[in-house]
Amino acid sequence: MVDAQFGTGSPESGAVTASPRWLVLLLGIIAILLGVLFFIYPVQTLTLLVTVLGFYWLFNGIVVFISLFQDTTGRGWKLLVSILGILAGILVLTYPLYSAILIPTVFAIIIGVEGLIIGAVYLVQGFSGEGWGTAILGILSIIFGLILIADPLIAAVGLVLLLAGFAIVGGIAAVILALRMPG
Numbered sequence: 001m002v003d004a005q006f007g008t009g010s011p012e013s014g015a016v017t018a019s020p021r022w023l024v025l026l027l028g029i030i031a032i033l034l035g036v037l038f039f040i041y042p043v044q045t046l047t048l049l050v051t052v053l054g055f056y057w058l059f060n061g062i063v064v065f066i067s068l069f070q071d072t073t074g075r076g077w078k079l080l081v082s083i084l085g086i087l088a089g090i091l092v093l094t095y096p097l098y099s100a101i102l103i104p105t106v107f108a109i110i111i112g113v114e115g116l117i118i119g120a121v122y123l124v125q126g127f128s129g130e131g132w133g134t135a136i137l138g139i140l141s142i143i144f145g146l147i148l149i150a151d152p153l154i155a156a157v158g159l160v161l162l163l164a165g166f167a168i169v170g171g172i173a174a175v176i177l178a179l180r181m182p183g
Contacts, residue, residue, distance in 0.1 A: 039161065
């Protein structure tokens with residue numbers, strides 16, 4: 001269905017939100033390439049991505065700071081976000097190799113602590129009548145959390161390899177989807 005007045009597809013047809021076939025294919029190929037690069041050169045690829053993240057944090061901090069002069073709502077939070085963004089961006093860009101190790105390690109620790117908390121909740125729920133399945137999930141989550149916290153650097157490397165695998169699988173799925181798309 002094409003709207004005669006605006007020349008666009010209707011929302012019901014999906015034409016407005018559908019991505020072009022070539023874009024889905026391109027994103028799939030990029031995801032596969034990033035996944036392969038993560039497997040072959042994990043530290044270098046991670047350093048590159050962390051550097052991009054550093055630029056993003058720096059520029060986002062600057063933009064948020066500039067927005068303080070245009071919109072005064074939430075001035076304290078905006079000032080905090082801008083200062084933290086600028087500082088984080090400068091630190092990451094100054095020490096990209098350290099950041100490539102530190103950022104995934106911090107994520108691994110956060111995920112480990114979250115695993116401990118979720119595991120404790122599931123364990124309590126399991127013993128409160130939710131069933132053995134919930135208790136077993138709680139125990140597994142606690143074990144997973146302890147492993148991540150015990151050696152966060154190894155967990156960070158594992159996280160990078162896991163992301164590489166997800167990127168490759170997701171990229172292959174996107175390429176297959178693009179090849180099946182009409183047009």
